[in-house]
Amino acid sequence: MEELEKLQKIGAKEIAAHTHMAVVKVQKILEKDFGALKDKATTMGLIKILQREYKVNLQEWVKEYEQFFSESPQEATEEQKVAVDFKVMHEETPSNNSKKNTGLLVLLTIVLLGGIGAYVYFYLDLDLQTFETSKATNQNTQTIQENTTIQDNNTSLTPLATTLDSSASTPLNTADSNATNLESDSSNPQEQTPTKAEIRPMSNVWVGIIYLDNKQRVSMMLNTPLEIDTSREQTILTGHGMLELDFNGEKSSHRSAERMRFYVNKEGQVQIINQAEYSRYNGGLGW
Secondary structure (H helix, E strand, O other), rough: HHHHHHHHHHHHHHHHHOOOHHHHHHHHHOOOOOHOOOHHHHHHHHHHHHHHHHHHOOHHHHOOOOOOOHHHHOOOOOOHHHHHHHHHHHHOOOOOOHHHHHOOOHHHHHHHHHHHHHHHHOOOOOOOOHHHHHHHHHHHHHHHHHHHHHHHHHOOOOOHHHHHOOOOOOOOOOHHHOOOOHHHHHHEEEOOOOOEEEEOOOEEEEEEEEEEOOEEEEEEEEEOOEEEEOOEEEEEOOEEEEEEEEEEOOOEEEEOOEEEEEEEEOOOOOEEEEEHHHHHHHHHOOO
16 A cells, blocks of 8 residues: 555654644554544544645545454444443433433434544644633733723823913923923823734634743634734744735735744734744744
C-alpha cells in the first residue's frame, strides 16, 4: 500500500504536529491496528483529514478496516461502558412494561456519546477551558469599550471651558494660552478612537491565539464572529482562510483553503503575516 507507506515515512509525530491529531491515533492508523480503533466515526474522520492534508488515497485501508470488524464482533468502547454504568447508577429499576423504553434511551445515549467523541477528535480535542478563556477575552474587550465611552463623554466638557475663557474681559496672552492648552491636554484622557477588529468565518474554523505579553495560548472552534482583543499584542492562526476580516469598519474577504496568520501590535493594528513573521513574533512558539 504505497499511500500508507508515504505516511509512514513522514512519521506519526510529524503528522500529529501538522494536523493536531492525537499521536497515538495516528500511530494506530499507520500500524493498521484496527482492534485499537473501535470508534468508527472518529477513525473515519481522521482518515479524511489524512487524505485531505497529504493528498493520499486510503480507500484500501478503509476496506481492510471495515472487513476486520465485519469478521470480528466489536466490543463496547470505554465511552459506551461509562454510559451504561451511568444509567444503572442513576435510574430506578424499571418495571417490566418500561424495559423497551429504557433500552431505547440507553441506545440513544451511546450514539450521542459516540458522536461527541468523534467531534472532539475531529476538531483537535477542543476542551471547556478554551470556551471559558474566549468568554473572558470578550468580557475584557467589552469592559475596555465601556471605559473608553465614559472617557469620551467626559472630554466633551473641554470645548465649553475654552468658550468661557475666550469671552472673558481680559484676553489671555500667548504664553498663558499655551500653558492652559498643555494643562488641558495632560489632564484629559486620550481621545483616540479605540480600534475594533472581528474575524467572521464563513464556515466552522479552528482558531489559535498566542498572547505575546504572557505567552498564553488559547484555541477554539468558531462558526460565529470573533471580536479580537486589540488591547493585547498577539498572533492569530486560523485553520483555513474562508473568512472576512473587519477592522474599524474596513472589511476584507478571503477565499483560501490555506491557513491564515494575523499579528495584532501594541497599538491595536491588525496585520496579515506569513509563516516566517509568525514564528519571529512568537519566538518559535506555535501549535
